[in-house]
Amino acid sequence: xxxxxxxxxxxxxxxxxxxxxxxxxxxxxxxxxxxxxxxxxxxxxxxxxxxxxxxxxxxxxxxxxxxxxxxxxxxxxxxxxxxxxxxxxxxxxxxxxxxxxxxxxxxxxxxxxxxxxxxxxxxxxxxxxxxxxxxxxxxxxxxxxxxxxxxxxxxxxxxxxxxxxxxxxxxxxxxxxxxxxxxxxxxxxxxxxxxxxxxxxxxxxxxxxxxxxxxxxxxxxxxxxxxxxxxxxxxxxxxxxxxxxxxxxxxxxxxxxxxxxxxxxxxxxxxxxxxxxxxxxxxxxxxxxxxxxxxxxxxxxxxxxxxxxxxxxxxxxxxxxxxxxxxxxxxxxxxxxxxxxxxxxxxxxxxxxxxxxxxxxxxxxxxxxxxxxxxxxxxxxxxxxxxxxxxxxxxxxxxxxxxxxxxxxxxxxxxxxxxxxxxxxxxxxxxxxxxxxxxxxxxxxxxxxxxxxxxxxxxxxx
Numbered sequence: 229x230x231x232x233x234x235x236x237x238x239x240x241x242x243x244x245x246x247x248x249x250x251x252x253x254x255x256x257x258x259x260x261x262x263x264x265x266x267x268x269x270x271x272x273x274x275x276x277x278x279x280x281x282x283x284x285x286x287x288x289x290x291x292x293x294x295x296x297x298x299x300x301x302x303x304x305x306x307x308x309x310x311x312x313x314x315x316x317x318x319x320x321x322x323x324x325x326x327x328x329x330x331x332x333x334x335x336x337x338x339x340x341x342x343x344x345x346x347x348x349x350x351x352x353x354x355x356x357x358x359x360x361x362x363x364x365x366x367x368x369x370x371x372x373x374x375x376x377x378x379x380x381x382x383x384x385x386x387x388x389x390x391x392x393x394x395x396x397x398x399x400x401x402x403x404x405x406x407x408x409x410x411x412x413x414x415x416x417x418x419x420x421x422x423x424x425x426x427x428x429x430x431x432x433x434x435x436x437x438x439x440x441x442x443x444x445x446x447x448x449x450x451x452x453x454x455x456x457x458x459x460x461x462x463x464x465x466x467x468x469x470x471x472x473x474x475x476x477x478x479x480x481x482x483x484x485x486x487x488x489x490x491x492x493x494x495x496x497x498x499x500x501x502x503x504x505x506x507x508x509x510x511x512x513x514x515x516x517x518x519x520x521x522x523x524x525x526x527x528x529x530x531x532x533x534x535x536x537x538x539x540x541x542x543x544x545x546x547x548x549x550x551x552x553x554x555x556x557x558x559x560x561x562x563x564x565x566x567x568x569x570x571x572x573x574x575x576x577x578x579x580x581x582x583x584x585x586x587x588x589x590x591x592x593x594x595x596x597x598x599x600x601x602x603x604x605x606x607x608x609x610x611x612x613x614x615x616x617x618x619x620x621x622x623x624x625x626x627x628x629x630x631x632x633x634x635x636x637x638x639x640x641x642x643x644x645x646x647x648x649x650x651x652x653x654x655x656x657x658x659x660x661x662x663x664x665x666x667x668x669x670x671x672x673x674x675x676x677x678x679x680x681x682x683x684x685x686x687x688x689x690x
Contacts, residue, residue, distance in 0.1 A: 285398060285400070285401040286399050286400065286417040287417075288417065288418060288444065289416060289417070289418070290416065290417050291414075291415055291416050291417075292399075292415045292417060296315065296395070296399065297314070297315050297316040297319060298314060298315070299315045299395060300312055300314055300315075301313050301314070301315055301390060302390065303356070303388035303389070304367075304391055305386075305388050306370075306371075306384055306385045306386075306389070307384065311388070318354050319413075319415055320413050321351075321352060321353055321413055322349075322352060322353040322354075322410070322411070322412060322413055322434050322435055323353070323354055323410075323411040324342065324345075324353060324354070324355045324356070324410060324411075324426070325356055325358045325396055325400065325408065325409040326338075326339070326342050326355060326356070326357050326358065326387075326407075326408050326423060327357075327358045327359075327360060327397070327402065327405050327406065327407045327408070327409070328357055328358070328389075328405060328406055329359060329360070329363040330363070330365050330370055330372075330373040331363070331365075332405050332406060334406055335405055335406040335423070336373070336377065337603065337604065338423040338424065339357070339387065340383070340602070340605045341605055341607060342355045342387065342408075342423070342426065343355070343385075343387055344605070344607070345428065345431060346387065348428070349431060349435070352435050353431060353435075355387055356387065356388055356389070357385070357389040357390070358389070358390045358393050358396055358397070359389055359390065359392070359393065360392075360393050361393060361394050361397070362397065367391065370389075370391075377603070381601065381602060381603045381619075382601060382602060383602060383603045396409065399417075401420070401446050401447055402420050402445070402447065402448075403447050403448055404445070404448045404479070406422065406423035406424075407420055407421070407445070408420065408421050408422070408423050408426055410442060413434075413435070413438070416438070418440070418442060419442040419444035420444060420445055420446050421442050421443055421444055421445060422443070422445055422541070424539065424541075425442065425443045425541060427607070427608045427610060427613070428607075428608075428612075428613040429613065430442055432612075443474070443542055444476065445476065445477055446477055447477065448477055448478065449477050449478055450478050450479055450481065450497075451479065453479055453480065453481050453482065453497075454481075456478070456481050456495065456497060458493055458495070458548055458550055459472075459475060459495075459497075459546065459548060460548055460550075462491075462493075462550045462552075465550060466551075466552045467550065467551050467552065468548070468549070469547075469549045469550070469563055469567050470547070470548055470567075471545055471546070471547050471571045472546045472548075473542075473544070473545060474541050474542055474543075474544040474545070475497065475498055475546045478497060478546075479498065480497055480498040480499050480544075481495050481496065481497030481498065481499075481546075482499075483496045483507050485555075485556075485557050490553065490554055491552050491553070491554075492549075492550070492551045492553065492555045493548075493549070493550050494547075494550075494555075494564075495546070495547065495548050495549070496546070496547045497546045498541070498544045498545075499545065500537065500538045500543065500544055501534050501537075501543065501545060501572070502518075502535050502536060502538055503538075504547060504564075505535070505568065505576060507561070507564070508561060508564045508565050508576075509565070509576040509684075512576045512577060512578050512684055513684050517627055518536060518627050518630040518631070519626060519627055519636060519637040519638075520636050520637075520683050520684060521630070521636060521683075521684055521686060522579070522583060522635070522636050522683050522686070523685075524574075524687040524688045526687075526688040527574060527686065527688050528573070531572065531574065531686075532631055533631060535631075535686075536630065536631035539606075539609070540608075547564065547567065549563055549567075569689045573689050573690055574686055574687065574688060574689060575686075575687060575689050576684055576685070576686055577684070577685050577687060578684055578685070579682070579683055579684075579685045580681070580683075581680060582678055582679070582680050583635075583636065583678070583679065583681065583683055584635045585635055585636045585637060585638045585676075585677055585678070585679055586633060586635060586636075586637050586638070586664075586674050586675065587637075587638045587673075587675045587676075587677045588626060588637055588639050588640065588641070588672060588673070588674050589640040589641060589672070589673045590622065590641055590643075590671055590673065591671055591673050593670070594645070594647070594670070594671030594672070596670075596671060597647045597648060597649050597670055597671060598645055598646070598648075599619045599620075599645070599646035599648045600619075600648060601619060601646070602618055602648075603618070603619065604618060604619045605617070605618040605619070606618075606620060606628075609628070609655075610656075611656050611657055612654070613653055614650050614651065614653045614655075615650065615655055616649075616650050616651075617647070617648065617649050617650075617651075618648050619646050619647075619648065620646060620647060620648075621644050621645070621646055621647075622641055622644055622646075622647055623639060623641060623644050625647065625649070626639055626641075629663075629667075632656065632660070632663055634660060635676075638679065649670060652666075
């Protein structure tokens with residue numbers, strides 16, 4: 229055993245010894261807990277045959293080691309309360325470890341959604357926040373961050389947090405946050421996913437089947453997105469252009485054209501179809517958003533859903549263009565347009581003329597859904613669960629609902645107040661007239677009209 233490993237072992241033993249002595253004096257339960265802690269200490273320190281060993285990261289589908297279940301969990305609540313349990317106390321439930329840090333705003337903004345799932349499935353799941361030691365967060369730093377959110381939004385995190393974690397950070401490998409580790413009720417590590425991928429349908433699948441099609445992400449391979457190498461081999465190739473679906477373990481790559489030794493590489497990685505079309509048809513779509521889009525009735529019925537599925541990583545795409553020559557940005561975009569037409573059978577043009585639209589405004593009844601000012605939260609627009617929107621601007625809501633209408637929308641709203649609403653389970657599959665009636669009950673005025681204006685038109689290419 230090396231001198232450094234001996235020093236590490238002595239450091240842990242000296243810190244734990246005084247506490248262990250107190251437990252041993254108590255007898256009974258104290259002796260039992262000492263035994264458990266010694267097993268955990270051996271696991272974490274990796275003492276075996278005189279050699280120091282690191283904790284072995286788990287792979288998807290592997291069971292949590294028995295010794296790990298003996299780990300004491302020191303749960304810290306942001307109201308000052310503390311509670312210590314044994315990890316095995318949670319066995320039999322779906323366990324979600326939500327890794328976060330004070331320097332990650334998106335981590336904190338996603339916590340209300342996780343709290344909502346905890347309330348919905350109180351007896352079936354347990355959500356625990358995990359603040360890793362590598363974050364270098366201190367209790368004071370965490371307290372200051374929480375107080376800032378309380379002052380700005382009246383929001384205090386209700387879920388418990390593990391501080392200075394090293395064990396679970398290593399067991400469930402990841403190098404980006406927010407990140408959630410899924411452990412099935414039978415104690416099997418299922419996957420790590422982005423917290424945005426957590427939804428009620430996946431939770432339900434795990435509870436009913438023991439597993440689910442979780443969009444997993446482990447060690448991200450392109451933390452420096454701008455230098456992401458071509459994903460498809462270009463050796464000996466003069467020109468290559470291809471669309472693929474979502475590429476696992478890669479962050480999104482913003483459109484960039486790189487010249488290297490006389491070659492050109494243009495990539496858009498893991499972005500939505502809406503975003504990619506926005507890059508290819510920037511001029512045609514300039515000044516417009518989803519509510520303005522008009523669609524060729526000959527287009528594939530699923531195209532519109534895919535276009536508006538910004539929150540579904542499984543509907544993301546990767547585009548790669550490689551040319552063994554120096555090309556311009558204009559050349560790259562021109563090729564992107566041709567590939568979109570070939571792959572999706574669609575192109576975008578501007579039209580100017582009469583068009584059928586829905587005119588949407590608000591009446592006095594809208595006041596009943598005025599927001600109480602809590603943290604913004606938007607649950608996924610799934611077919612089989614209620615859709616909860618909290619502290620969301622009306623215009624943002626209408627843009628999100630544009631995919632459910634059969635014509636463009638003319639939004640005439642002067643006071644863009646924030647609202648709180650819950651759309652019922654099955655809303656995406658309701659007949660259009662029922663959707664419109666439901667929105668009218670919430671305080672919206674929706675009228676069919678024909679007007680003359682300019683608009684972007686998505687038309688079928690062949």
